[in-house]
Amino acid sequence: MSKDDFILKAEGLYKSYRMGAxxxxxxxxxNLEVKKGEFVAIVGASGSGKSTLLHILGALDKPDKxxxxxxxxxxxxxxxxxxNRFRNKMxxxxxxxxxxxxxxxxxxxxxxxxxxxxxIVGWIVCRRWAKNRARELLGQLxxxxxxxxxxxxxxxxxxxxxAIGRALMNEPxxxxxxxxxxxxxxxxxxxxxxxxxxxxxxxxxxxMVTHDERIAQRAERIVTLVDGKIEHKSTRI
Amino acid sequence: MFRxxxxxxxxxxxxxxxxxxxxxxxxxxxRITYFAVxxxxxxVFIVVVVMTVMTGLVIDFKQKNHRFVGDCVVGTExxxxxxxYEDFMEILEGQDFIAGVSPVIKSFAxxxxxxxxxxxxxxxxxxxxxxxxQTTGFRETLYYHxxxxxxxxxxxxxxxxxxxxxxxxxxxxxxxxxxxxxEVGPGRMDYSISCFPLTAKGAAAQAGTDMVNTKxxxxxxxSHSGLPRVDSWLVYLSFENAQRLCGMAGPVKRANAIHIKxxxxxxxxxxxxxxxxxxxSFRQKKAEEKQAYLLDAVTVQSWKEYRRASVAPMEKEQAxxxxxxxxxxxTTVFIVFVVFYMIxxxxxxxxxxxxxxxxxxxxxxxxxxxxxxxxxxxxxxxxLFAGWLFLQKINRIEDWLFEHFGFQLWDRTIYAxxxxxxxxxxEVLVVIVLSAIFTCLAGALVPSWQAAKQKPIETLQVNQL
Numbered sequence: 001m002s003k004d005d006f007i008l009k010a011e012g013l014y015k016s017y018r019m020g021a022x023x024x025x026x027x028x029x030x031n032l033e034v035k036k037g038e039f040v041a042i043v044g045a046s047g048s049g050k051s052t053l054l055h056i057l058g059a060l061d062k063p064d065k066x067x068x069x070x071x072x073x074x075x076x077x078x079x080x081x082x083x084n085r086f087r088n089k090m091x092x093x094x095x096x097x098x099x100x101x102x103x104x105x106x107x108x109x110x111x112x113x114x115x116x117x118x119x120i121v122g123w124i125v126c127r128r129w130a131k132n133r134a135r136e137l138l139g140q141l142x143x144x145x146x147x148x149x150x151x152x153x154x155x156x157x158x159x160x161x162x163a164i165g166r167a168l169m170n171e172p173x174x175x176x177x178x179x180x181x182x183x184x185x186x187x188x189x190x191x192x193x194x195x196x197x198x199x200x201x202x203x204x205x206x207x208m209v210t211h212d213e214r215i216a217q218r219a220e221r222i223v224t225l226v227d228g229k230i231e232h233k234s235t236r237i
Numbered sequence: 238m239f240r241x242x243x244x245x246x247x248x249x250x251x252x253x254x255x256x257x258x259x260x261x262x263x264x265x266x267x268r269i270t271y272f273a274v275x276x277x278x279x280x281v282f283i284v285v286v287v288m289t290v291m292t293g294l295v296i297d298f299k300q301k302n303h304r305f306v307g308d309c310v311v312g313t314e315x316x317x318x319x320x321x322y323e324d325f326m327e328i329l330e331g332q333d334f335i336a337g338v339s340p341v342i343k344s345f346a347x348x349x350x351x352x353x354x355x356x357x358x359x360x361x362x363x364x365x366x367x368x369x370x371q372t373t374g375f376r377e378t379l380y381y382h383x384x385x386x387x388x389x390x391x392x393x394x395x396x397x398x399x400x401x402x403x404x405x406x407x408x409x410x411x412x413x414x415x416x417x418x419x420e421v422g423p424g425r426m427d428y429s430i431s432c433f434p435l436t437a438k439g440a441a442a443q444a445g446t447d448m449v450n451t452k453x454x455x456x457x458x459x460s461h462s463g464l465p466r467v468d469s470w471l472v473y474l475s476f477e478n479a480q481r482l483c484g485m486a487g488p489v490k491r492a493n494a495i496h497i498k499x500x501x502x503x504x505x506x507x508x509x510x511x512x513x514x515x516x517x518s519f520r521q522k523k524a525e526e527k528q529a530y531l532l533d534a535v536t537v538q539s540w541k542e543y544r545r546a547s548v549a550p551m552e553k554e555q556a557x558x559x560x561x562x563x564x565x566x567x568t569t570v571f572i573v574f575v576v577f578y579m580i581x582x583x584x585x586x587x588x589x590x591x592x593x594x595x596x597x598x599x600x601x602x603x604x605x606x607x608x609x610x611x612x613x614x615x616x617x618x619x620x621l622f623a624g625w626l627f628l629q630k631i632n633r634i635e636d637w638l639f640e641h642f643g644f645q646l647w648d649r650t651i652y653a654x655x656x657x658x659x660x661x662x663x664e665v666l667v668v669i670v671l672s673a674i675f676t677c678l679a680g681a682l683v684p685s686w687q688a689a690k691q692k693p694i695e696t697l698q699v700n701q702l
Contacts, residue, residue, distance in 0.1 A: 055694045060593060080597065088595025099590045099697060103262035113594045115255040123254040166594070 006069075007173060007205050008034040008057060013066035015052055026052045027063065028228035034207055036173075039200040041219030042209045048225045050209040051178050057207060058091045058176045059083050070174070088117050092167025096179035098159040100151040100166070107147040110134040110165040117170075130169075137165040141195065157188030164195060168204075175199065177208040181215055193218045256600065259587075260607040263580065270612060273576040273677075277616025278623065280569045281673050284562050285624030288665055290631075293658020295555050299541075301463040302548055304374030306540040307339070309509050311516055312494025313534040316344055317439045318485050320528040322492040325519050329497060332515070334508055337372035337498035339364060342479035344432055344493070348472060351427040351453075359407075360470050361430065363479020366390065372498040375473075378460040380405075390475045392455035394425045400457025401428060402473035409459065417461070426456040430472065434484025437491065437528050442484035450482045463655075466547070489528050505539050513537040566676050573609065573680025581605060581684045588688050589696030598689035605685035606678055613677030617670045628659040 015027040026049040034040050044050040055061040057068060059075050068075045070090065078086060092113075100109045108115075111134040115123060123130075138144050141161040151159055160180060167175055177196065181189030197218060200206050208219060216222045224231045264270050313319050322340055329338045342363030347356040366389035370376035375386070379402065382389045390400035408426070409417045431451040434442035454474065462468055477486070485491040499508040520532050541548065581588075588601055596604075627634075635657060638644040647654050 052694075058593075060697075061692070061694045084595040084597045086595070087593060093593045095593075095697060099586065099593070101259070101587055101590060103259060103266050108258070112255060115258075116591070116594050116596050116600075118254060120254055120257075 005036055006033045007036040007038075007071060008032075008207070009067075009069040009072075010053075010057060011067045011069075013053065013056060013063045013068070015049070015056065015061070015063050026228055027056075027066075030066070030225070030228070030230055032057075032223060032230065034174075034205060036205055037200070037203050039196070039206045039218075039220040040208070041216035041222045042207065042225055043213060043216045043222055044209075044211065044225035046211060049228045050211075050225050053225065054176050054178050054207065054209045058093055058174075059086055060093075085117075088113055089170050090172055091174045091176055092170070092172040094160070094163050094167050094175065094177040094180045096182040098151070098156075098163045098183075100159060100162055102151055104150075105147065106143060106149050106151065106154070106162050107131070107134050107138065109151065109162055110137055110169055112166060113169045134165070134169065137168055141165050155188070156184050157191060160184060160188075160192050161195065164192070164199075168199070173205060175204055175206045177206060179210055180208065181212075182210070189215065255596075256604045256607050259604055260611055263584070263608050264611050264615070267580055267583075269576055269579060270608075273573055273612045274616040274619065276569060276572040276576075277613060277673055277677060278620035280565050280676075281617045281620025281669060282624045282627070284565065284669050285621060285661070285666065286627055286631075287558065288562070288669070289624070289628055289661050290658055291555055291558050292662060292665060293660060294654070295551050297463075297658060298551050299548055302544040303540050304377070305462050305464060305467060306543055307337070307372045307496040308499045308503075308505060309497040309512050309537065309539055310494050310543045311497065311512060311535060311537050312341070312343075312543075313531075313536070315439070315531075315534050316483075316493070317435050317437060317531065318342070318483075318491035318493040319531040319535050320437065320489045320491050321519075321523055321526065321532070322495055323490065324523075325516070326495060328515055328519060329495070329512070332511070334500055334503045334511060335497060336500045337368065339368040339372040339496045340476060340492040341369070341494045341496055342474075342476060342483055342485060342492055344479070344483045346472070346482070347431040349429050349431075351429070356431075357407075358470075359430075359472050361432065361472050361474055361479055361482070363474050363476040363483075365476045366473075369496070372496045374462075375460070378462045379458050380461070381458045389473075390457055390478075392425075392457045394455070396425070396427075396455045398427060398453055398455040399475060399478055401430070401454035402458045402460045403456060404468040404471045405459040405461040406465070406468040407470075407472075408456075417459075427453055428456070428472075429453045430474070430482065432482040432484075434482065436484065437487075437489070437531060450484065452478060452482055454478075464547070491528075491531070505541075509537060509539045566672060569673070569676045570680040573612065573677050574683065577605065577609065577681040577684040580608075581688045584688070585691055585696040588691050589693040592693035593697065601689040602682075602685045605681055605688060609677040609681030609685075610674060612681075613674035616677070617673035620673070621666060621670060625661055628661060631659050632656045 010030055010032040013027050013030040014025075016023050016025040018024075030053055032053070042050045042053060052061065056063050059068075059078070062076070070086070075083070075086070101112065104112065111130045114126065114130040118126060135144070135147065138147055141164060143158060143161055143165070146154060146158060151162065154162065180196070181192050184192065193215060196206055196208065200220070206219075210216050311325065326338050326340060329335050342361070344361055346359055346361045348359045349356050364375070366375065366382075366386040370386045376383055379386070379389065381393055389402060392398060392400040405417060411417055429451050431449045434450050436442050460468070460471070460473060474482070480486040480490065480492070497512060499505070516535070516537050523529050523532060591601065635646055646657060
């Protein structure tokens, strides 16, 4: 596969929600292409539909109309099991509010995606590998000393790094980040962006949603979403 | 419907590690879960205790009835009795499935203690004590002649009068601990027993003269069957004396019943069926005899049928109790439902997270059902242990309550109950535990289903936090 191949391609995406008697049209024909190894930022004001777009790209939601292709395969043709496998293996999500499981330790949160895909026997077989990989990720994210802590014992920045670790656990082809710095102070946010940049430099494809132009500047390419449509595309020089 | 291979995959899927870990963590970390466990434990405790006591009482009562009657009874309700019983006994004794046969005279009589002016209505039972002991548990009910039942009707103080065995409650009082003052004993007591002899046609046998046959007996023993009615009303006499008193000792002798005991390897139903067939054939053979009409009223019944009137009310009580516990079960389902509804409402974010990493709807249901299974298992385990512990001490607790507060579950001066039954039945426990777990699964099913239906994007939105 060459670098110009699209890992992700969205064509004519429409999405609307009902709010009481009113139908709110969120996406009005979005087209987007993401190449393998790209770092794309989707920028837009609050309510512009950027999070909805990200959820559709990650198969957490379905469009009313339009097609999302991942490595040339139409996601709408995936069965339930295939979609689950896609979410488990192919994409990793990083949410604004971290979304870690409070009952699990930091280490357990990180290797959760591996555990979620294995039976007891499968888990016993790959347990050592999974734990080593999780520890390796924790080391890379600067959280080696926090493995046994619970999420509520961590700072916001640390939690977000744990969320990134979890998203990367299964070595996904695509990392989707929804306002990853939105809940952090600027210094901590910058460190998270540094991490994402570092991952991108290592070959990780990233699609990040943000409302902050300054943060978006850290991406390789910026896509602006206005009123449910892609208005402007720019590439960082 | 799963195919075999799908089912195998499903089994492995159910055992996914994160479900086990999360179910255990939810159980440990969520304090509200403790209430669900407590509710299940309390219900199991109550059910174990009451079912054990109730089942114990019913089983004990049935065993006493079985011991009193033997396995099968060929007899009639009519006080006239039936003829040719000796011929039929001979046939029965020739059968390889029969261990014992005992002819019985049954009737009503008046009993008057010597020196008293008061007559008491009683039931008399004429038996051959040796035969009756081979057929029923009669020997074990005696106090003085257990070792030599052939002398059952020989009075203890060696009078010339024939002996009689009294149901123990007729002369002895039970104390509050259900004990009889047996060591004091009744001493020498004579009783005149009066019967109304009947002809084979059912008319008064001595009409126009003295209608009543009266004979004096001396106390020879007490019989303690544990059946209140028997111990309060029944007087055993020798078969011959009872037969004469009832006017059944004529040229064609009559009896009211033949009690039968089967050999140990014979199933009750099979044995009774064989006896019924023998009786049918016997009736046909005797059809031309003078008193053959008396055989028409004779039935062949197992001990359960024969004592149905006594056992049925107790079984009914047990059935009512079971229905009541079904309501307890429904209450538990509701409690578990509410608790799980609350837990799952608070866990919607987790559901969104799990779905975002590829967990399926079925996995979500299984996760929460696994959680419910643990609640059921822990709750029933705790309830079972507490119930078992309580049952081990139940009689001591009752004694203590009686000594300090005068409280007894059953007043032993009224009820023929010794110790409260506390033998826990393994099968009953298994059923209770399985029911408790099933109840928890049932209570958690709807909330789990609702959880699985939640869309991840809805649960992961900021306003869900």
